[in-house]
Amino acid sequence: MVNQTYSLETDKDTLVNMYREMLLARRIDERMWLLNRSGNIPFVVSCQGQEVMQIAASFALNKEHDYILPYYRDVGIVLHFGMTTREIFLQAYAKAEDPNSGGRQMPGHFGQKKNKLVTGSSPVTTQVPHATGFALAAKMENKPSVAFVTMGEGSTNQGDFHEGINFAAVHKLPVIFMVENNKYAISVPYAKQVACENISDRAIGYGIKGIKVDGNDAFAVYGAVKEAHNRALNGEGPTLIEAVSYRLTPHSSDDDDSSYRSKDEVTSEKAKDGIEKFKNYLVDKGFLKDEDMEKLEAELKKEINDATEYAENAPYADASTLTNYVYGHKEEN
Amino acid sequence: MVNQTYSLETDKDTLVNMYREMLLARRIDERMWLLNRSGNIPFVVSCQGQEVMQIAASFALNKEHDYILPYYRDVGIVLHFGMTTREIFLQAYAKAEDPNSGGRQMPGHFGQKKNKLVTGSSPVTTQVPHATGFALAAKMENKPSVAFVTMGEGSTNQGDFHEGINFAAVHKLPVIFMVENNKYAISVPYAKQVACENISDRAIGYGIKGIKVDGNDAFAVYGAVKEAHNRALNGEGPTLIEAVSYRLTPHSSDDDDSSYRSKDEVTSEKAKDGIEKFKNYLVDKGFLKDEDMEKLEAELKKEINDATEYAENAPYADASTLTNYVYGHKEEN
Amino acid sequence: MAVLTYIQAVNQALHEEMEQNNKVFVLGEDVGPKGGVFLATEGLYDKFGESRVIDTPLAESAIAGVGIGAAMYGMRPVAEMQFADFIMPAVNQIISEAARIRYRSNNDWTCPITIRAPYGGGIHGALYHSQSIEAIFANQPGLKVVMPSNPYDVKGLLKSAIRDEDPVLFLEHKRAYRLLKEEVPEEDYTVPIGKADIKRTGDDVTVITYGLCVHFAKQAAEKLEEEGISTEIVDLRTVYPLDQETIIQAASKTGKVLLVTEDNKEGSIIGEVSAIISENCLFDLDAPVRRLAGPEVPAMPYAPPLEKEFMMNPDKIENAIRELAEF
């Protein structure tokens, strides 16, 4: 952790806020599963197991200037950058008020311009060259903006990963590529995806900095992203960060993970859950008391209840809007 | 150079044959330029500067078993694997008898099944996943075949490079990826293509062996390819080889390289020409005498003259053949 | 004969072809132990092992490209694109390579690959899990594009595709996977590629369509029968290259033609069907060739009212047939 602008370890409020955001993301996700299993929403794709890296990374970025290109698991990231809990439920319910797409896209397809959250799609890894494009534009315009883009480790095998990072490397652009390595691409385990030990080693082939961190360790992730952010702002080019954790849920609500991994494996990985670890750290430091926890959980529950209720009752987009916004204003030359 | 099956340095006949093939490739290429400049053929894309690596690599491979996926500069490689000088001129003239495509493709688009030379196209790097496919098939069929594929260094920035090598790495397939780094992709110099020092470093990100060699040094190239070939046959998976030389001609007969590189640069690189270096080695060793050289040049000249004349007088495919071979036999079920 | 669903017919064809010919193998994302996200490859991994049932890295251009290499070698790869929407990164390999290998090598090399992909909407898949992608590939000589409508044809056509000497894009409607069932022979049979099929004969209006819309058209036709409107239904089955003969005959027969696709209209393959009819049947037509298709939006949205509005259904077809009949 070099060039850190403030010491994360000692700033109690920041740490508690981080914890709050992690926990909020987790509780939102848990609620989604309940809603799915009870037949209220047709689909969930989960952030569980990746909240720590998402929040820790977000805290190392700049809300005012940076452009964020999240992927479908990044509930934590979009929350941090200003999407409200209500808005997250609106997209889960695909209601007209959903700021991401007005209910046009599946849940997890984030995008909200006012928060510099860049619209994403389903084909994985297309966002990687986009991030390079944002960084290129920011550099051309002399803006202090960094592009931050995430993807799963499976997605690092797409051509767009290679092409997008290489382009950024050649032009030394201010962009951070963070791989959320949760050890599976749906059913395909790490060893059948790649033969390299570390995804972060791919950085060498682009001539950029690569960093691997324990994604369950908030301090490690924060430090890596902060370092990358500084490098980006200093004109030192892109950084590839690999943050390792585990996908605690099935791939999505449509997946049955018992066909390809054992309960034991999942249980033993659950024990390493970074949120718990982070909480214990705060408790040890005396930053978080039992009563704080209770209050926090109650607060989050209320926020989530309210959001669920609001979203559940919100209207869908009217069928008549189907053909809106295919093109912008007509050419008028 | 490990596990070499025979010592290249002491086998006079092999060395002289290698020299003959290098020189033949060079002389063929020179003739092409003459024919182009005199208006006899519309297009040339050159091997000049890359003959040494092409021939040295070929000698480390197995003519009987291996599958070769060459790129457009590989006159040396296709010659070694059995394409005749006459056939090379037939493709330059795009005549019906051209075994590569019957004159359908531009010159330099090689392919000849009987010699296990796999048909190639113009979009660069598509051949990389194909090579992986050949290696996969050979492995499934338990054949002692290795797939050998080449490409320019610029082409290593295509997504297919990344995807094709990664696939081969995961499945530990018998394939050799050889990058012919001639320092330019048309007008774009190495430094604007990649930010890494060595293309061979990309191997690390795939968890495979990477080797960088001086492409003007036949022994170094031979050794690297031999090692890779052994690894492939031993089930140790793919190897990425980077052989560095220089593109001595403009990109093609349509290119004017004076707009992007200096005469001085070209001249100083010409001085490092590996063919000359190899010849001097043979002369020093006493393997090649002045009179051998004269005889050899005369032989090659005659071979090239005959081939040119034959190809020049050969007929084009008849216009009525235009629609042949779009599909094979009709489904007859 | 057992009753099979559309996806069971896919699965059975794969099992049988892999048993009969050890050059046949499958590759794709999650096709191994998981058996595919739709279970199209269920049981193959256990029966044929990991060397013939290959879970690939998440890289469609490699799935196609490696398959193409293996096909040139002499194997019979069956590559799966997890969703047709994700075939886009493989377009270069499919169009520039697979479709051109025979022609560019003057018949020296060939590329007998089958590429399977589930397409189509109506499953809450939103923009990127619902698309009709056939039009992108329906202008590429060298390639064949097959889109079966029912389990019987699925099994027979998939076998033909795997045995074909040329690359075949095999598009399966994912809404049909579990919706459609019928009796499918246990024995080996094939259905020819390149031949459309008359799924219903009739005299008043000819409906030409493919995929799930054949099912919708049948439902519409049954209802209209009660009203005394008699509908002929042509199932294109192979959408590229088209079976011109059957199209021309069926269009001429009734003189009133309705073309139906789930794709958005402009540039969809039914435009080509219309053009063929126009070239060949002008003076047999009693009404303009009518096209019924999705709206001109990039792809189908997720929210139920929007998805419903986009999707083709029996009612829309019924109304269009009736209008034509009354024309």
Added chain:
Amino acid sequence: MAVLTYIQAVNQALHEEMEQNNKVFVLGEDVGPKGGVFLATEGLYDKFGESRVIDTPLAESAIAGVGIGAAMYGMRPVAEMQFADFIMPAVNQIISEAARIRYRSNNDWTCPITIRAPYGGGIHGALYHSQSIEAIFANQPGLKVVMPSNPYDVKGLLKSAIRDEDPVLFLEHKRAYRLLKEEVPEEDYTVPIGKADIKRTGDDVTVITYGLCVHFAKQAAEKLEEEGISTEIVDLRTVYPLDQETIIQAASKTGKVLLVTEDNKEGSIIGEVSAIISENCLFDLDAPVRRLAGPEVPAMPYAPPLEKEFMMNPDKIENAIRELAEF
């Protein structure tokens, strides 16, 4: 007014747009010091410097994808594909991303990128430097596909493309680059995207075409004029989405329609044109809508007799018009 070639018109439009708006920049292979392999970007590097005239790595998906990112940011990127044939690796970025960004974000994000690519044959470019690729993209709402036929339109349409709020694929016929010259105003003007243009009025036969074929059609029409056959020529200019109004009017006017493309016929964009006519003008037609196109082969071969056989030319068009006139 100066006489400019087709490619000089491209170049001038780029110079002017980059001068007027510093959000405009170009990126592609060899577009920098070399000025592009066809010299479309000549002089830009010297005038605007390497930060706005970017030589990219050899990677089309990145060229498109990075451009798309920059466009979403608010820039006006003009991405060059060195040859249209090499756009294939970028299909995913263009179709899945550029074309869908506005729609999928419910109008929150937009993607005003222009992607230029030289297409077409007749330059000894063989299979992979001669293709017509428009059909691949002509089914994607959200995208516009522009294919100008003459220098005046090139300049005006390229400016419109760069200023457009949505992604535009701008296809330039490379045989036209130096073949076609005409007077082009030095001042700023635009030609609207989405509007076809009547390039010649006539009463007997309507030819609807685009790109280089407009030139060939004009030559044919001039000859036929001497025989007393009067030809109307519609230049589509924007091939997606099509200008239905102009097509319908021009087809109805003469009742005899010839559609011409350099692409192979099946699945080409003139199928859609035919379908539009069929839907709207059936009772105005005096002859079947005739299509004249390339043969059904994957792409144009290199050897001169084969290339010549494939290519469209004035004679083929002349004969087809005459046949229609005599119908």
